[in-house]
Amino acid sequence: MLQPxxxxxxxxxxxxxxxxxxxxxxxxxxILSFSVAVPAIFPTFRNMVNVANxxxxxxxxxxxxxxxxxIGEMDLSIANVASFAGVLVTGLMVQSRWPVGLAIAAVVAxxxxxxxxxxxxxxxxxxxxxxxxxxxxxxxxxxxxxxAQGVPIASGLPESFKQLAFxxxxxxxxxxxxxxxxxxxxxxFINHTEWGVQLRATGGNPAAARLSGIRVDRxxxxxxxxxxxxxxxxxxxxxxxxxxxxxxxxxxxLMPAFAAVFLGSATLRDGDFHIVGTLIGVFFIGxxxxxxxxxxxxxxxxxxxxxGILVLAVGLSSVARSLATK
Amino acid sequence: xxxxSGLSKSFGGVQALKDVDLEVRSGEVHGLIGxxxxxxxxxxxxxxxxxxxxxxxxFLEGAPVVIHRPQDAYRLGFSFIHQELNLIxxxxxxxxxxxxxxxxxxxxxxxxxxxxxxxxxxxxxxxxSYPLDTPVAELxxxxxxxxxxxxxxxxxxxxxxxxEPTASLSSEESERLFKVVRELTAxxxxxxxxxxxxxxxxxxxxxxxxFKDGSCVLTTxxxxxxxxxxxxxxxxxKAGEAELRLLDDVxxxxxxxxTKDLSKGDRVLNVSLALxxxxxxxxxxxxxxxxxxxxxxxxxxxxxxxxRIILDGEEFEPRSPSDAIGRGVGLVPExxxxxxxxxxxSVEFNLNLTNLKPLRIRKFLCLLSARASARIARAVVxxxxxxxxxxxxxxxxxxxGNQQKVVIGKWLSRKLKVFIxxxxxxxxxxxxxxxxxxxIRELAGEGAGIIxxxxxxxxxxxxxxxxxxxxxxxxVGTLRGAEITKEAILYKSFEHAAP
Numbered sequence: 163m164l165q166p167x168x169x170x171x172x173x174x175x176x177x178x179x180x181x182x183x184x185x186x187x188x189x190x191x192x193i194l195s196f197s198v199a200v201p202a203i204f205p206t207f208r209n210m211v212n213v214a215n216x217x218x219x220x221x222x223x224x225x226x227x228x229x230x231x232x233i234g235e236m237d238l239s240i241a242n243v244a245s246f247a248g249v250l251v252t253g254l255m256v257q258s259r260w261p262v263g264l265a266i267a268a269v270v271a272x273x274x275x276x277x278x279x280x281x282x283x284x285x286x287x288x289x290x291x292x293x294x295x296x297x298x299x300x301x302x303x304x305x306x307x308x309x310a311q312g313v314p315i316a317s318g319l320p321e322s323f324k325q326l327a328f329x330x331x332x333x334x335x336x337x338x339x340x341x342x343x344x345x346x347x348x349x350x351f352i353n354h355t356e357w358g359v360q361l362r363a364t365g366g367n368p369a370a371a372r373l374s375g376i377r378v379d380r381x382x383x384x385x386x387x388x389x390x391x392x393x394x395x396x397x398x399x400x401x402x403x404x405x406x407x408x409x410x411x412x413x414x415x416l417m418p419a420f421a422a423v424f425l426g427s428a429t430l431r432d433g434d435f436h437i438v439g440t441l442i443g444v445f446f447i448g449x450x451x452x453x454x455x456x457x458x459x460x461x462x463x464x465x466x467x468x469x470g471i472l473v474l475a476v477g478l479s480s481v482a483r484s485l486a487t488k
Numbered sequence: 489x490x491x492x493s494g495l496s497k498s499f500g501g502v503q504a505l506k507d508v509d510l511e512v513r514s515g516e517v518h519g520l521i522g523x524x525x526x527x528x529x530x531x532x533x534x535x536x537x538x539x540x541x542x543x544x545x546x547f548l549e550g551a552p553v554v555i556h557r558p559q560d561a562y563r564l565g566f567s568f569i570h571q572e573l574n575l576i577x578x579x580x581x582x583x584x585x586x587x588x589x590x591x592x593x594x595x596x597x598x599x600x601x602x603x604x605x606x607x608x609x610x611x612x613x614x615x616x617s618y619p620l621d622t623p624v625a626e627l628x629x630x631x632x633x634x635x636x637x638x639x640x641x642x643x644x645x646x647x648x649x650x651x652e653p654t655a656s657l658s659s660e661e662s663e664r665l666f667k668v669v670r671e672l673t674a675x676x677x678x679x680x681x682x683x684x685x686x687x688x689x690x691x692x693x694x695x696x697x698x699f700k701d702g703s704c705v706l707t708t709x710x711x712x713x714x715x716x717x718x719x720x721x722x723x724x725x726k727a728g729e730a731e732l733r734l735l736d737d738v739x740x741x742x743x744x745x746x747t748k749d750l751s752k753g754d755r756v757l758n759v760s761l762a763l764x765x766x767x768x769x770x771x772x773x774x775x776x777x778x779x780x781x782x783x784x785x786x787x788x789x790x791x792x793x794x795x796r797i798i799l800d801g802e803e804f805e806p807r808s809p810s811d812a813i814g815r816g817v818g819l820v821p822e823x824x825x826x827x828x829x830x831x832x833x834s835v836e837f838n839l840n841l842t843n844l845k846p847l848r849i850r851k852f853l854c855l856l857s858a859r860a861s862a863r864i865a866r867a868v869v870x871x872x873x874x875x876x877x878x879x880x881x882x883x884x885x886x887x888x889g890n891q892q893k894v895v896i897g898k899w900l901s902r903k904l905k906v907f908i909x910x911x912x913x914x915x916x917x918x919x920x921x922x923x924x925x926x927x928i929r930e931l932a933g934e935g936a937g938i939i940x941x942x943x944x945x946x947x948x949x950x951x952x953x954x955x956x957x958x959x960x961x962x963x964v965g966t967l968r969g970a971e972i973t974k975e976a977i978l979y980k981s982f983e984h985a986a987p
Binding site for chain 2: 362363367375
């Protein structure tokens with residue numbers, strides 16, 4: 163005999179399955195239809211590399227954002243940190259004549275410090291993370307302009323810096339290799355280290371985490387700095403790719419990153435943020451943008467796509483979460 | 489004014505109210521007393537329309553009335569003030585007073601001047617001296633009670649119920665409240681007054697009903713009631729009849745934890761206790777008597793204002809739970825779902841949360857060994873007989889008893905000197921409860937000092953060697969061995985309630 167409650171649970175289970183694989187199915191449909199529509203351009207090796215190339219930068223910054231969301235905080239400053247990282251790294255190399263490695267290390271350290279500041283503002287001053295990072299994001303934009311007055315730093319970049327985005331290791335473009343390395347490191351960190359467990363516990367239930375002996379405040383500071391560090395890596399790679407440090411170069415990465423992470427959280431899991439999901443989300447959005455660009459759709463459609471995807475992604479994520487707990 | 493006859497209510501198999509009769513005259517303050525879970529709240533909730541009665545009748549001014557929903561009670565002229573006041577702290581007094589009521593308006597906008605004029609009557613009756621624009625957040629708890637009463641007085645009420653109004657008031661503040669209550673009754677309003685404080689009941693209430701296990705066991709009035717007769721009714725029979733037995737060797741064992749004059753605000757006052765190795769020390773008393781707060785001090789959740797804690801002969805000043813854990817103190821918190829578990833994560837994840845270091849692959853590498861983690865989790869699941877489909881199942885899918893075992897199990901893979909369990913068997917079925925009690929004794933047998941906080945007075949006699957009874961932040965009595973009976977704990981918790 164089928165009980166009424168039973169039928170409802172079955173329906174929920176079916177819905178949950180759809181949402182878990184929806185992103186992947188959607189991506190397959192997109193790839194198929196783009197391939198049929200523009201067979202000469204879309205399904206070529208060149209275009210695939212192109213998609214992957216663009217997705218790498220997005221994937222790294224989204225990976226960092228995933229960590230912030232795992233601990234239950236938002237980070238709206240990441241795109242500003244990425245832009246600043248691009249400007250600062252080129253400035254240090256061109257104007258201050260720092261060696262490439264040292265400049266990159268310094269920029270990563272500065273970004274980590276911004277992340278620590280975010281974390282301290284959230285935990286010690288108890289400012290909501292949305293507001294806190296909105297504020298620090300604006301301050302970072304200020305630092306950016308104070309440092310370079312908004313003038314792009316392009317000429318005189320060392321060759322080895324340009325090679326970051328264009329060189330190859332074992333036949334794989336450098337930046338794709340860096341992306342794989344960063345995301346793999348994040349995946350190991352989140353799933354197989356003490357800190358990773360503490361990050362997830364803190365996001366899952368801060369009160370229970372604290373009573374289990376986890377120093378929740380420190381873990382939040384750690385999570386926020388990882389988000390900032392990843393953002394700076396994206397900013398540095400972007401500067402290498404476009405061959406200049408430009409004030410607002412990476413600002414457009416914010417919304418796609420949120421969309422990707424939220425899409426990913428509804429993918430394969432029940433609304434839990436996770437790295438593999440984020441990667442799938444990034445490629446979903448990357449393929450979508452690429453196809454729309456090939457079709458040459460008007461700009462307003464691209465904005466509709468961006469906004470629509472973000473709302474849809476967050477919606478899917480929270481529906482998945484509520485279905486899972488029913 | 490208010491009559492109740494043959495009122496009964498059961499939840500599942502538990503009879504929460506058994507054939508209760510009650511008579512409250514017009515202008516009378518009627519006190520309701522009894523231990524937690526005796527049926528007072530059930531009675532109030534039936535009157536307020538929050539839950540439905542099984543049988544029995546309710547009369548108002550002689551006529552039978554039907555209360556199906558809270559709106560029915562509202563229309564009949566009932567008003568209920570719960571212990572957790574329904575005020576919005578950021579709103580001003582006047583905004584709170586008129587919450588949910590139609591306000592005077594002009595040109596479609598609220599006319600605050602007219603609203604204030606309308607509210608003046610109610611405000612004057614409670615004697616509140618603040619400007620009506622003051623945010624409620626700036627008022628003391630006592631004044632908030634007055635505002636809540638004024639809110640009730642904004643309409644014509646016949647019966648007002650107050651649930652432990654003085655629980656967090658000083659004695660002067662209480663006096664002020666009593667004055668308002670007496671004035672209300674002078675105007676013909678009947679008051680249902682729930683309290684644990686016998687002295688207060690004896691001085692304020694005209695009629696008194698004592699509840700025990702769902703029945704109204706004694707109805708009396710101020711003239712004939714005495715403190716002794718009320719306590720005896722609450723406890724059921726004469727107190728202190730338990731046969732004394734020789735104490736065991738508790739006193740000869742080493743002390744693992746000692747507190748000296750520990751105080752925090754007005755919730756923990758000069759508590760001095762000693763916990764011996766292998767001893768199970770119960771903290772008895774009513775909800776809100778300061779036991780959970782005391783545990784919070786021992787576990788580093790809060791810091792004491794004064795006093796000392798000595799752990800294993802050394803000064804102990806935990807600044808965070810992680811400090812306390814580092815020194816070998818563990819805590820099973822009161823609320824397992826909100827404080828004890830990461831619900832969406834697996835049994836294994838939750839069980840290992842308190843003890844991640846030993847899971848490292850190498851001492852200086854913070855990579856965790858999945859195999860070690862699963863092995864430890866399986867061992868705990870086996871030891872506590874946790875019933876779960878697998879160690880990978882999310883704890884949210886487990887039954888209450890098994891969830892509670894996970895919260896306890898979190899601490900088993902670690903060597904503890906002191907283990908504090910706050911309400912370890914609340915909301916747990918009988919079988920799991922017995923298993924939890926057996927594990928508590930077993931852990932004590934291994935040499936840990938254990939503190940059990942429980943409001944279930946049958947639990948403490950079963951598991952404890954010693955019980956300290958707390959009342960209003962103080963330890964008011966200590967019971968040993970055979971002295972520990974349900975009746976003795978109840979007697980102590982009521983007898984020493986401060987005037």
